[in-house]
Amino acid sequence: MKKVYLDYAATTPVDKKVLKAMLPFFSNTFGNASSLHSVGLKAKTTLEQARKIIAKSIGALPEEIIFTSGGTESNNLAIKGIAFANQKKGKHIIISSIEHDCVLNSCNWLKTQGFEITYLPVDKNGFIKIKELENAIRKDTILVSIIHGNNEIGTIQDIKKIGKTCKTRGVYFHTDACQSFTKTKLNVIQQNLDLVTINSHKIYGPKGVGCLFVKKGITITPLLHGGGHENGKRSGTENISGIVGFAKAVEISNEKDIIKMEKLRDYLIKKVLKIPNTKLNGDSKKRLCNNAHFSFSFIEGESLVLFLNQEGVMGSTGSACSSNTLKASHVISAIGVPPEISHGSLRLSLGKNTTKKEIDFTVNKIKKVVKKLRLMSPLGGESNV
Amino acid sequence: MYNKIVMHHFSKPKNIGEINNADGVGKVGNPVCGDIMWLYIKVNKKNNTIKNIKFKTMGCAAAIATSSMVTELAKGKTIEYASKITKQDIVNELEGLPPQKIHCSILATEALIEAIYDYLTKNKLDVSKHIQKEHERIIKTPICK
Numbered sequence: 001m002k003k004v005y006l007d008y009a010a011t012t013p014v015d016k017k018v019l020k021a022m023l024p025f026f027s028n029t030f031g032n033a034s035s036l037h038s039v040g041l042k043a044k045t046t047l048e049q050a051r052k053i054i055a056k057s058i059g060a061l062p063e064e065i066i067f068t069s070g071g072t073e074s075n076n077l078a079i080k081g082i083a084f085a086n087q088k089k090g091k092h093i094i095i096s097s098i099e100h101d102c103v104l105n106s107c108n109w110l111k112t113q114g115f116e117i118t119y120l121p122v123d124k125n126g127f128i129k130i131k132e133l134e135n136a137i138r139k140d141t142i143l144v145s146i147i148h149g150n151n152e153i154g155t156i157q158d159i160k161k162i163g164k165t166c167k168t169r170g171v172y173f174h175t176d177a178c179q180s181f182t183k184t185k186l187n188v189i190q191q192n193l194d195l196v197t198i199n200s201h202k203i204y205g206p207k208g209v210g211c212l213f214v215k216k217g218i219t220i221t222p223l224l225h226g227g228g229h230e231n232g233k234r235s236g237t238e239n240i241s242g243i244v245g246f247a248k249a250v251e252i253s254n255e256k257d258i259i260k261m262e263k264l265r266d267y268l269i270k271k272v273l274k275i276p277n278t279k280l281n282g283d284s285k286k287r288l289c290n291n292a293h294f295s296f297s298f299i300e301g302e303s304l305v306l307f308l309n310q311e312g313v314m315g316s317t318g319s320a321c322s323s324n325t326l327k328a329s330h331v332i333s334a335i336g337v338p339p340e341i342s343h344g345s346l347r348l349s350l351g352k353n354t355t356k357k358e359i360d361f362t363v364n365k366i367k368k369v370v371k372k373l374r375l376m377s378p379l380g381g382e383s384n385v
Numbered sequence: 386m387y388n389k390i391v392m393h394h395f396s397k398p399k400n401i402g403e404i405n406n407a408d409g410v411g412k413v414g415n416p417v418c419g420d421i422m423w424l425y426i427k428v429n430k431k432n433n434t435i436k437n438i439k440f441k442t443m444g445c446a447a448a449i450a451t452s453s454m455v456t457e458l459a460k461g462k463t464i465e466y467a468s469k470i471t472k473q474d475i476v477n478e479l480e481g482l483p484p485q486k487i488h489c490s491i492l493a494t495e496a497l498i499e500a501i502y503d504y505l506t507k508n509k510l511d512v513s514k515h516i517q518k519e520h521e522r523i524i525k526t527p528i529c530k
Contacts, residue, residue, distance in 0.1 A: 300419050302445040303395070310396060321419055321445035328419075340416035343443075376401055377443035378423040379416065 003312045004358045008202075008290055009151060009179060009349035010316060014245065015204035021248040022206065025241035033238050034227065043240050050247035057250045058196060058213060059187040066212045066233045067243055071178040072102040073223075074197035074212040075145075077234065078174045079106040081220030082143045082195070083115055086172075090140025091115045096128050097334040098155075099147050100176055104330070107145075120146075125283040126155030126335050130165055137169045144173050149180030152318055152331040152347060153282030154291025156184055163192025172218065178202055178210075182253035183261075183289050188213055195220075200242065204352070205249030209242035257352040262289040264350055264359055271363040275370055281337060281345070290351065295337055296344040298380045299373040304346055307372065311365040315348045387446055391479050394450035399457050402439045409504025411496040413523065420444040420489065422452055424496035426459075428504055433464050440496065447486035448493075451475050455493035468501050468516050470494055495523045 226235025
């Protein structure tokens, strides 16, 4: 059976060029970058070369990049690292109400350590309001953390404006750019960014590697103590093969893919919205080039995803029934989608190699499955399918 | 996540649909919770057995599979027997559900009780203590709380 993977926001396959670049660093050039001998030196040179490539891609200096195990660690390091290093100034942090769980739960944990968190609301398309951010910043505010491209609904925030506001008010600004990196502009100088989280496995690199950009001069408290790697900010022997793969993934990313995905995304959205009682979540223009997020009335998302999988289409849902906590996605609730509609949510995320043929196949399968589920639903009925 | 039996009842649910001139209808759940089940029964009044049973469900795979299973367990059985089907009976027949999904089977037993209650009261028949108690509990407590 034909299979179409449309869950690239969850993770991407490792690109063949990336894998090829990584392979020599497992068994041949296997050295520890801290060793003084030639194998170690080679690892060190490779590590610094990769650091340069990644730094340059976001307009940063190599020494401003701290390699980590991925997005979750980088977000934890940014938030807890700033919190602990700046608690003399204050214990107040501002985040949006649509952050990734790792930002949200880092902040929830900080509350148990005496920090206070303000959760900025978002409008129906998922944007925060600058005015509300300005009003929320206080004397004791030490950090603002707002996600760049939202992982569920794809909304891209105006981080340049947010950064400017934070700069004017003397508050650090962190953004989680895991979904947006290589998919829309990201430049730490032009967009006034103090800390940025990016990772590898969303951009055709390997899992288990990411980094945190920390602007020169900003102090953070490390989470991992040990041999003083990464300038003392993150101890642990560097994952050279992973970092090499990460850098290669950055190198091969290009604008052509973005334009191609954007076109296909809009085509997919146009086709799916022809299904009655269907809603697009997020903004129609300022959204990630590969993200489409829908709510289908009268049906439930887990059933939808499982039936689609049986038809060969792989997507995801933020439905309450699909989560371990049985709670509806906080992102969908934050944009004000009523619960009776929000249960039938579906996220489809495209990849650089997704074809129009695959989209057509997917649209047909969605039509079929949505109709089937609506006929099974007490609320569906013939007239609504 | 789900075993083969659950996936089978989810993919090809038994007894799906409506009965136009049903003797009893049970409607439970609500759209806010994301779980709704309507269950229809047709009763053979001579021997008090459920001769036909159908359902419609909006819900996750577990909700659909448990709906399907409860109709299989109740079909052809007496009202008395059907009213005593428990969520554990359904889970056992399905050979298990993920722990966080066990509660879905409550929806199925409650829809059945409500359909039976509807049939009995419409026909001015005796409502047993057990059914009366269950009915009162169901209408008081929304499924998703």
